């Protein structure tokens with residue numbers, strides 16, 4: 520929901536105004552300032568005249584817009600599956616908890632993650648499948664699958680919403696189920712699960728490792744030369760492999776990214792071995808450029824690059840004859 524719609528909603532609810540009247544007042548403001556302000560600016564001025572604190576006007580991001588490391592994120596989502604509360608033991612022997620809900624909006628799906636005391640609190644919140652949640656001031660973090668999690672912390676607050684205008688639980692579950700990969704028949708320009716056959720035609724970047732927790736595999740954060748896992752506290756990290764590459768298909772090129780074991784499967788060499796190379800980029804280019812791959816993954820928006828990229832979940836050996844047959848069939852059709 521945009522800022523203007525949010526302002527209209529607040530004015531309607533709090534001052535019992537009609538939408539027509541509010542929109543008229545916004546137009547009047549626009550006219551008064553002779554094109555110096557935008558419609559959104561005009562709406563803000565109207566809201567201020569009614570004494571509304573502008574800071575309380577929140578807008579929601581689409582899940583497809585989220586990238587790792589965001590703070591004060593607001594999203595409006597439907598819960599479509601809840602995973603059981605998980606207990607784990609920290610290095611110092613104390614217990615920790617994590618509770619995960621799978622949520623979705625019209626753009627994408629994501630995991631909503633509650634750690635420790637927040638995980639325990641969910642028991643009282645009685646969140647159930649189908650509930651629509653307005654989540655304010657959450658943060659985002661990339662998870663072990665290369666997808667973006669919504670993390671609840673002490674700044675986060677959650678409201679239930681009665682208006683159900685989001686996709687049904689079935690639609691979201693279908694999006695979630697990983698075995699429904701569609702063979703990509705055109706260029707990669709929308710999110711979803713896809714299977715692609717192509718040739719690796721470029722390797723991006725010069726860095727191929729990121730630091731992870733040796734216990735759970737989560738990406739770790741660094742503070743003053745020390746590494747921390749959300750789950751396991753201070754740890755001695757290990758390197759995990761990642762690979763950003765271009766795949767050339769009969770429909771053109773697409774960007775793909777693979778992490779950990781999936782990346783290892785593409786390279787067919789263990790991370791510990793790859794760490795020893797002086798010029799890994801050159802080695803990987805020699806090894807991989809021209810390699811035919813069949814990959815399955817989830818297409819997501821890379822907001823930094825403003826492109827859709829495929830996060831690879833599975834890699835398979837290609838049966839060339841079968842693929843050529845398929846290609847001929849698709850051309851004939």
Ligand SMILES: [Zn+2]
Pocket residue numbers: 732733734735736737748749750751
């Ligand atoms: Zn860990």
